[in-house]
Amino acid sequence: MYMENVTEILHEAAATAILPRYQALAAGEITEKSPGELVTVADREAEQLITRRLRELLDAPVVGEEATAADPGLLRALREAPAAWVVDPLDGTANFVAGRPEYAVQAALVRDGRTVACWIVQPALGQEFTAELGGGAWSSGVRLHREPAPAEPEQIRGAALTKYLDPAIREHVETVRSRFALVESGAKAAGVDYPRLLTGAVDFLRYQRTLPWDHAPGALLATEAGAVAQRLDGSPYRPDDDRTGLLVAADPACWTRVLELITPPVAGA
Numbered sequence: 001m002y003m004e005n006v007t008e009i010l011h012e013a014a015a016t017a018i019l020p021r022y023q024a025l026a027a028g029e030i031t032e033k034s035p036g037e038l039v040t041v042a043d044r045e046a047e048q049l050i051t052r053r054l055r056e057l058l059d060a061p062v063v064g065e066e067a068t069a070a071d072p073g074l075l076r077a078l079r080e081a082p083a084a085w086v087v088d089p090l091d092g093t094a095n096f097v098a099g100r101p102e103y104a105v106q107a108a109l110v111r112d113g114r115t116v117a118c119w120i121v122q123p124a125l126g127q128e129f130t131a132e133l134g135g136g137a138w139s140s141g142v143r144l145h146r147e148p149a150p151a152e153p154e155q156i157r158g159a160a161l162t163k164y165l166d167p168a169i170r171e172h173v174e175t176v177r178s179r180f181a182l183v184e185s186g187a188k189a190a191g192v193d194y195p196r197l198l199t200g201a202v203d204f205l206r207y208q209r210t211l212p213w214d215h216a217p218g219a220l221l222a223t224e225a226g227a228v229a230q231r232l233d234g235s236p237y238r239p240d241d242d243r244t245g246l247l248v249a250a251d252p253a254c255w256t257r258v259l260e261l262i263t264p265p266v267a268g269a
Helices: 003-021 041-057 065-070 072-080 093-097 167-179 190-199 212-224 252-262
Strands: 030-034 037-040 062-064 083-091 104-111 114-122 127-132 136-139 142-144 157-160 182-184 204-207 228-230 246-249
Touching: 003 041, 003 083, 003 104, 003 114, 003 127, 030 065, 037 041, 037 093, 041 062, 041 065, 041 083, 041 104, 062 065, 062 072, 062 212, 065 072, 065 083, 072 083, 083 093, 083 190, 083 212, 104 190, 104 212, 114 190, 114 212, 127 190, 127 212, 136 212, 167 252, 190 204, 190 212, 204 252, 212 228, 212 246, 228 252, 246 252
Parallel strands: 062 083, 157 182, 157 204
Antiparallel strands: 030 037, 083 104, 104 114, 114 127, 127 136, 136 142, 204 246, 228 246
16 A cells, blocks of 8 residues: 555655755745645645655545645545545644644545545654554554543543634634633644544544545544544545534544534524
């Protein structure tokens, strides 16, 4: 499944396009592709390199974050192509621009709409993570297994990126925040937050946007380590599904407890 090959490609992109600019970006190398969404020359150069090298491994469509920003039609490959690559060349661009180490280079291989392999490299943190469907989740040769979360909400720690939530849901999450041991905003990089879930730093992650380059790698990594990554209706996450809303938790019981607490009550129920 190209596991070592893709890891090498992501490290190559980091060494060539990203790390030389870490904490050394020039003002002209940073732009906004949409309000509040930063992109740098490192994002673009890394994606170009990764795209070229992945196609040398498997000649399939590459759904890259930056290429899709220019051509949203690329997303159709996740539903229509037998196989497709997904690439986030620099997950956590705002952190990278600010000189913080919480960023990652990510890729996934999707077959018939289902993620079958994933790769996450954290260049500044010196970590790498891989998973293959049915083959487990791994970090630098060590198999990952997520232990169940504490039973009581008062002991559960989580991260909820509330920026994109509907106002009513955001208000409810703020209201119930005190019911948990901790609800933070997360690292603002899925390629950092998913591994933090597996190491026990947090027990759940709540996302609204579920862009495939953000979540295809991490969701497979989580589930292969024994965690749960499901839509709010309980269906498994799939990168070919463009609905919003995703809850990732250490185990099924934790997923259910958290969902019950963070979901606003239905009026009149």
